[in-house]
Each structure stands twice: as C-alpha cells, then as structure tokens.
Amino acid sequence: MNGLTSSAKPAGAGLSLGKDLLGLELLSREQIQLILDTAEPFKAVSERAIKKVPTLRGKTIVNLFYEASTRTRVSFEFAEKRLSADTVNIAASGSSVEKGENLVDTARNLEAMRIDMVVIRHPSSGAAKFLAERIPSNVINAGDGWHEHPTQALLDLLSIRDKLGSLEGVKVCICGDILHSRVARSNIWGLLKMGAEVGVCGPKSLLPRGVESLGAHVFSHIEEAIAWADVLNVLRLQLERMQGGYIPSLGEYNRVFGITEERLENAPKELVVLHPGPMNRGVEIDSKVADGPHSVILHQVTNGVAVRMAILYLLAGGTAERASLHGAKDEIGEVG
Amino acid sequence: MNVAEESNTLLDAGEIDRTLDKMADEMANFVGDARALALVGIQRRGVDLARRLAERIKQRLDCEVPMGALDITLYRDDLQTIGPKPVVAHTDIPMELTDRYVIIVDDVLFTGRTIRAALAELADFGRPARIGLAVLVDRGGRELPIQADIVGKNIEADVHDRVDVLLEEVDGTDAVVLVRGEKK
Numbered sequence: 013m014n015g016l017t018s019s020a021k022p023a024g025a026g027l028s029l030g031k032d033l034l035g036l037e038l039l040s041r042e043q044i045q046l047i048l049d050t051a052e053p054f055k056a057v058s059e060r061a062i063k064k065v066p067t068l069r070g071k072t073i074v075n076l077f078y079e080a081s082t083r084t085r086v087s088f089e090f091a092e093k094r095l096s097a098d099t100v101n102i103a104a105s106g107s108s109v110e111k112g113e114n115l116v117d118t119a120r121n122l123e124a125m126r127i128d129m130v131v132i133r134h135p136s137s138g139a140a141k142f143l144a145e146r147i148p149s150n151v152i153n154a155g156d157g158w159h160e161h162p163t164q165a166l167l168d169l170l171s172i173r174d175k176l177g178s179l180e181g182v183k184v185c186i187c188g189d190i191l192h193s194r195v196a197r198s199n200i201w202g203l204l205k206m207g208a209e210v211g212v213c214g215p216k217s218l219l220p221r222g223v224e225s226l227g228a229h230v231f232s233h234i235e236e237a238i239a240w241a242d243v244l245n246v247l248r249l250q251l252e253r254m255q256g257g258y259i260p261s262l263g264e265y266n267r268v269f270g271i272t273e274e275r276l277e278n279a280p281k282e283l284v285v286l287h288p289g290p291m292n293r294g295v296e297i298d299s300k301v302a303d304g305p306h307s308v309i310l311h312q313v314t315n316g317v318a319v320r321m322a323i324l325y326l327l328a329g330g331t332a333e334r335a336s337l338h339g340a341k342d343e344i345g346e347v348g
Numbered sequence: 349m350n351v352a353e354e355s356n357t358l359l360d361a362g363e364i365d366r367t368l369d370k371m372a373d374e375m376a377n378f379v380g381d382a383r384a385l386a387l388v389g390i391q392r393r394g395v396d397l398a399r400r401l402a403e404r405i406k407q408r409l410d411c412e413v414p415m416g417a418l419d420i421t422l423y424r425d426d427l428q429t430i431g432p433k434p435v436v437a438h439t440d441i442p443m444e445l446t447d448r449y450v451i452i453v454d455d456v457l458f459t460g461r462t463i464r465a466a467l468a469e470l471a472d473f474g475r476p477a478r479i480g481l482a483v484l485v486d487r488g489g490r491e492l493p494i495q496a497d498i499v500g501k502n503i504e505a506d507v508h509d510r511v512d513v514l515l516e517e518v519d520g521t522d523a524v525v526l527v528r529g530e531k532k
Contacts, residue, residue, distance in 0.1 A: 022392075028432040053419065053436045062472045065422040095422075325422075326433050 024049055029326045032144040032151040035160035036201040044205055048170050050322035051315065057094055058317055068097035068328055073129040074122050077154070078104040078115075081133055083289055083313065084154050084164070088131050091320035097129075115139065119147050129328065132156070137194075150327045155194055163323060164288050165198030167316040169206060171308050172243055174315070175284050179203065185211035185237040186228075187269065188247035188296050189218045189258075195288050199245060200226055213237035214269060217258040234269050238279045245286040246271050249296045262295050273300040284308055354528040358503060358511075361522035364484070367500040368397070371482055372404035374498045379449055382409040384477070386445065390454040390466055391419040391437040396517040397484055398453040414443035418452070423465035445474030451498075455513035457483040460494035485524055487511050 024046040029039075036044065057065055073092045077085055085101065092099045102109075102118075109118060119130065129150040132140050137157030144151035155161040173179055184203050190196045190212050203210050204227050212223055213231040224230055231237040238244070249265060259265045276283055285297075285306040293299045302309060359367060379385050382405065389398030395417045402413040419437040427433070452466050463481060470479065482498035487505040501524070505511055508529030516522050 022435040022437070024435050026432050050436055053438050056439060057422075060472065064472070066468070067422040067427060325436070328433075329428055 028330055029323075031327070031330050032140070032153075033162055033323055033327060034141050034144060034151070034153045036162050036165055036198045036205070037160065039162075039202075039205070041205045041207075044166070044169070044202060047166055047319065047322050047326065048173060050326060051166075051170055051318040054321040054325070055315070055318040057321065058090075058314070063094050064096055065094065066096045067325055068092070068095040071095075071097040071128040071328060072126065073097045073099045073131065073324070074127050075099060075101045075131045075154075076118070076122075076133070077102065078109065078132070078134045078139075079155070081154070083316070084133065087313070087316040088152075088154060088163075088320050090317050091324055094317070095321055095324055097324070100127075115143060116146055119143055119149075123147050123149060129324070150330060152323060152327065157194065158192055158197070159194050160198045160201075161194040161288075162198050162202075163316070163320055164195050165202045166323070167312055167319045168195075168199055168245060168286055168288070169202050170315045170319055171286060171312045172208075172284065174311065175308055176242065179206040179208045182208045182243060183211065183241045184208050184243040184245060185213055185231065185241035186245045186247060187213045187234065187237065187271065189249055189253070190214055190223065190247070191218045191220050191258075192250050192253050193247050195245075196247060200228055211237055211240060215259055215265070234271070234275065235278075238275055238283065241283060242281070243284045243286065244271060245288075246297050248288065248290060249292055251292065262292075266295050266298075270294075270296060270298060271301050272298045273304065276301060276306055282306070286312060288312070355525050357523055358485070358526050359501060359524035364500075364522045364524065367484065368400055368404060371484075371498050371500050372401050372408060375401065375451065375482065376405055376408045378480070378498065381449075382411045382413065384447070384449045386414045386416065386443055386448045386450050386476075388416040388418050388441065388450055388452050388466075388470065390452065390462060391417055391439075393513055393515050393518060394418075394452075394454040396515050397455060401453060401482070416441040416443060418466055418469055420462055420465035420469055423469045425461060425465065439469065441473045445470065445476045447475075447477050449478050449480070450476040451480040451482050453482050455484050455515075456511050457481070457486045457494075457496050457499075458489050458511075460490045460492035463494050464492055484513060485511055 027042055027046050029043055075085055075088055089099055127149055131152045131154050132143055133154040134156050137159035139156045140151055140153035153160060153162055169179060176182055186196045186199055200210050211229040211231055212219060213234055283306055285301055287297055287309050291297055291302055387398040387402050389395035398415055402415050405413050417440045419439045421434050421436045480497040483496045484500040486496055486499045486502050489507055505526060510527040510529060512525045514521050514523045
C-alpha cells in the first residue's frame with residue numbers, strides 16, 4: 013500500500029432526500045445545501061439550444077393542483093418536461109374532485125395507472141404529508157395551506173445566494189402577511205438552517221403569535237426593517253384573505269408597509285428585493301421597486317425551474333428507507 | 349480505503365507527463381487540420397487531462413484548441429437503480445460543435461458506459477463532423493462496443509480492481525494506481 017488514493021469527493025456525495033419533499037422544517041442543512049448545489053448545473057440545461065436531458069425518461073408525474081396556480085404549476089411542468097418525464101396536470105375544478113372524490117381516492121386511482129411522482133398543491137395544511145404516507149409514489153409539496161411551500165423557499169434561498177454569494181450571516185426580512193404565508197414559514201426554516209438571520213415585519217394582526225420563538229426578529233416599522241436587512245422578501249398581501257379586518261385598507265397598508273423607491277433610497281445599504289408573486293403593484297410593492305435595480309423577482313422565476321429540476325432529480329426513485337440526513341452508506345460507483 | 353488493499357503505481361508523474369506528450373503527438377497527426385479540432389473532457393479528471401493536452405497541441409501546432417467540459421450524470425443509464433443520486437457537475441460547451449472534429453478525453457476507459465452517455469449528450473449540442481476518443485488508461489472490461497482512438501497506456505485489470513488516476517489539479521499529485529480488489 014502506497015497511501016495513494018483518489019480522495020477528492022464532491023460535497024453532497026452519498027446524500028439522499030428520501031421519498032418525499034414535504035417541507036424545509038424536515039430537511040437538514042446538508043440536504044438544503046445539496047438541493048441548492050444541484051440546481052446550479054440544472055440552470056445551464058435551460059440555457060441550451062435543446063433544453064432537455066433524458067434523466068427522468070419513462071417516469072410519469074402528476075401535478076395535482078387543488079388551488080389556483082400559474083407560476084408554480086408551469087414551473088414544475090417545465091422542470092418535469094426538461095427532464096423528459098411524462099406529465100399530467102389535474103386541477104380540482106373540472107375533475108372528479110368536483111364530484112366529491114376525496115384526496116386519497118384520487119391518488120389511489122392515479123397510482124392504479126402506474127405513476128411515479130405526485131406534485132400536490134392543496135388548501136389544507138398537512139395535505140402533502142397525508143398523501144405521502146398513503147401512496148408509494150414520491151410526493152412533492154407545492155404548497156399546503158398555511159404550512160409550507162418548500163420549493164418557493166428553496167428558489168428564494170438560491171436567488172439570495174446568487175446575488176450575495178452566501179446565505180451565512182445574511183439578514184433577510186420577510187415583509188407583509190406572515191400569518192397566512194406558507195412561503196414565510198418555509199423561508200424561516202430554510203434561512204435559519206443555512207445560517208442566515210431572519211426578521212419579520214408587518215401589521216401585528218398579520219404576524220403569527222410566537223414567531224420570535226422560531227428565532228426571528230420582529231419589526232413593527234418597515235423603516236427599522238429596511239435599516240436592519242440585507243434582503244427584503246416582500247410577500248403578497250393575500251387579498252382573498254383580507255375580509256377578516258386584518259388591515260384598515262390597501263392604501264393604508266401601502267402607506268405604512270409598502271416597499272417604495274423612496275424607502276429604499278433612504279436605506280443605509282443596497283438591498284436585494286424578492287417577491288414570490290403574483291404581485292399587487294402599489295400595495296405591498298411599488299412598480300418602480302419591482303422593476304428596478306434592487307429586484308431579483310424575475311431571476312427567482314428562472315431559478316424556480318432549476319430548483320424544481322434538482323428536486324425531481326434527487327427524489328426520483330427515492331424511498332423512505334433510503335432517507336439519510338447526513339450521508340448514506342451505499343457508495344455511488346463510477347460508471348467507467 | 350481498506351488498509352489491507354494491495355495497490356501498485358502503474359504510472360508516476362514523469363511517466364504521465366511523457367504519456368500525455370505521446371498522446372498529443374498522436375492527436376496532432378490524427379487531425380490534419382487542427383483548426384477544426386475541439387477537446388471535450390469528461391468531468392472531472394477528463395477535463396484536467398483535456399486542458400493539459402490542449403496546452404501541448406498549442407505548442408506543437410501553434411493554434412488554440414477550444415475546450416469544453418461534459419458531465420454525463422444526467423445521461424447515465426443506471427439512475428433508476430442507484431440509491432443516493434450522484435452529484436451533478438457542470439457541462440460547459442462554449443464552442444460550436446457542428447462540423448468540428450471533437451475528441452472526447454477521459455482518464456480511464458472501462459465498461460464504455462460513460463462514453464455512450466457522452467455521445468448521447470454531445471448529440472444534444474450539435475453535429476460534429478467526427479467524434480474521437482482519447483483516454484489515459486484503457487483497462488479493458490468493455491460492456492459496450494466502444495473503443496478509444498488514442499490510448500496512453502493499456503492495462504489488464506480484473507473487474508474487481510480499481511484504477512485510480514490521481515491528478516495534481518484534484519488530488520495534489522500525479523499518479524495512476526491499480527488497487528487490487530477482492531476476487532468474489
């Protein structure tokens with residue numbers, strides 16, 4: 013033995029995500045890192061003349077959307093198609109769901125047609141987990157109630173990392189309706205695990221009780237949040253949920269919490285502004301900010317496809333037994 | 349690495365250097381018009397070898413050889429069967445491939461499956477006039493009808509053996525090592 017051996021193993025080698033992606037609360041820092049790193053080479057696939065690789069050839073994926081969505085559903089569909097999977101979209105309206113079929117029956121019927129993965133968006137918190145425990149297919153949570161929206165948070169993390177080089181020590185303030193926001197919850201989990209500092213800012217009526225206990229700084233004035241933060245993640249004011257008297261009026265909300273050009277100009281440093289879309293221009297964010305130099309909003313959309321390709325790639329064929337938080341034993345051989 | 353493993357050095361740093369010289373000579377003769385040549389290295393050590401070969405061809409023919417890097421992970425034929433997914437590295441083909449003479453460069457040729465994947469991936473980038481294959485070590489054991497045009501060193505390795513190519517750029521040293529595996 014001469015002590016020579018090829019030692020350079022890439023970071024993330026041997027790590028698995030298991031069977032499902034349900035939320036960032038359940039992922040380790042290493043697993044989040046793996047997803048973000050894997051997204052990098054997938055960005056380039058979408059820049060090729062032929063935007064397609066054969067990786068998921070022969071896999072069937074169902075996009076099961078019980079809530080309206082354009083961006084997330086289309087983003088998943090592009091990701092699936094660019095990996096050569098066969099995809100079917102099911103929207104609750106116009107499907108057997110309207111006739112009263114329950115979630116498990118719908119899923120079991122799909123299983124009977126031999127599917128491999130399900131992407132689910134559902135108004136009830138915990139719907140993705142409920143489904144994942146009942147079918148052998150890989151399940152990806154595309155948003156469940158107020159609970160989590162892991163792929164959105166992952167593309168947010170990637171966009172921040174692209175802009176600032178790292179997430180470690182970055183101060184991110186999530187602004188707006190935190191209470192009803194699955195995007196906020198997933199972001200808080202993900203950012204804290206990756207070593208970022210998290211703040212939240214919004215009307216008291218829209219901040220969940222006990223948000224400090226998750227490890228977030230709470231700001232009641234947007235000016236304080238702007239003075240503190242490196243990044244603002246501006247959430248959509250969910251107009252459909254504003255009947256409950258949470259805010260006096262949209263105009264008032266904009267006056268007190270709106271991200272305006274003037275407020276950013278008074279900030280001590282250059283801020284990066286994210287928004288998960290769809291935007292209410294002139295309410296939580298002004299057009300000049302949304303379309304201005306601080307905004308990475310369209311970059312987020314581009315990154316969304318790459319992140320979802322990475323997740324589909326990493327999950328495909330994964331089983332619960334193969335889940336490993338910190339690296340698995342089975343080695344990946346060279347193919348020669 | 350198992351302490352009980354038996355290993356011996358097939359090529360040391362000087363021998364790798366001379367082998368690459370010989371391979372670059374063969375490439376220069378092989379090609380005719382070097383302006384049509386492009387090298388594509390397979391991640392990860394194939395990329396470093398391609399870079400070294402491009403340097404040598406530049407000295408010989410006084411012309412810049414365009415270089416690309418290919419990661420074949422997404423084209424592998426065994427993704428359905430393996431556990432944790434392999435780490436995906438970058439594919440970067442900055443030059444036009446159509447009508448070029450492309451030489452794929454890799455460290456070790458074994459089953460031929462990597463090269464099959466590489467050929468499929470290259471086809472998604474263009475239609476080269478011709479594609480060749482150069483490897484530092486051919487260890488035999490093919491599972492597909494694929495062979496190299498330019499070979500640095502031929503060896504006979506058992507299917508259980510491992511051939512490790514160590515390169516300065518990745519491993520901090522240059523060597524080709526044969527690690528004897530247990531016969532099953």
